[in-house]
Amino acid sequence: MRDGARVHKVYFAPATPCDRLLAHDSVEPAIKEKLKAQFEGLDPVRLLQEMRTTQQILSDFAAHGVSTAEGPTDESDVAVFLASLSSAWKESEARPTHRKQPKAKHWWRSRVDPFADAWPLIEGWLVAEPSVPANVLMDRLAAMFPEAYASQEKLRTLQRRVKAWRAERVKELITGGLSKPAAIPAEA
Structure with missing residues (x-):
């Protein structure tokens, strides 16, 4: 409804679609009865x-x-x-x-491993001193190979590799020889 420049909006009372159909004049009474019966039967x-x-x-x-x-x-x-x-x-x-489906574990590398060539050396240091921190290992690498490991930008990668190595060693200690298949002796 308009009163000059002012508009007054009039809204219908809130109703469900079924209630609107039942209140509408153009719907036949037989259909209204079917709707009422169906609505009353709903749980x-x-x-x-x-x-x-x-x-x-x-x-x-x-x-x-x-x-x-x-x-x-x-x-x-x-x-x-x-x-x-x-x-x-x-x-x-x-x-x-709405449950999240389990995703496949991300096991592949997205970049070339910067410690692939130096890992046997690092692993030897870890075997000799298992509690040595990764930043000390990084300093040793920087002293031996300054052109490749002079900056500390690869330190987090080394920390992850050392953490994974230690977790593997702990798993081997706990499970012992259970995780590895027993060697089958060759018959002579």
């Missing part, structure tokens, strides 16, 4: 449970290629579902389509 909690079950089946099928078809649910399943709603907010999003 939003059961509908939500069916949607989540279907999402879980689709998610499993997409992730694993396996169909986990489930039969119809009984009332006890609905009771369990309703009981879980009170704590669902603590676990964040409950829908299976």
Whole structure:
């Protein structure tokens, strides 16, 4: 409605699409009765449970290629579902389509290893002195090969390599000979 330059907007009362159809004059009374009957037969909690079950089946099928078809649910399943709603907010999003799929671990190198040639020497130092810090190893390399390792820009890469080497040694200490297959003696 316009009053000079001022516009007054008039809004309808909030209503669902079903309520709007039922209130509209051009919809036939027989269709309105069918809509009312269908609306009264709906159970939003059961509908939500069916949607989540279907999402879980689709998610499993997409992730694993396996169909986990489930039969119809009984009332006890609905009771369990309703009981879980009170704590669902603590676990964040409950829908299976919102779970992050595990990514493949990044194992490949994106750059050439700057310590490929010097690693046997570094590993010898680590075997002799396992607790030596990586920055001391970097200083030793810079003293031996100043043209390649004079700057400290490769220090973080060396720290990562030393950390991985130490983790491997710890794993070998813990598992002992379990991780390596036993040598098969050659028959004479």
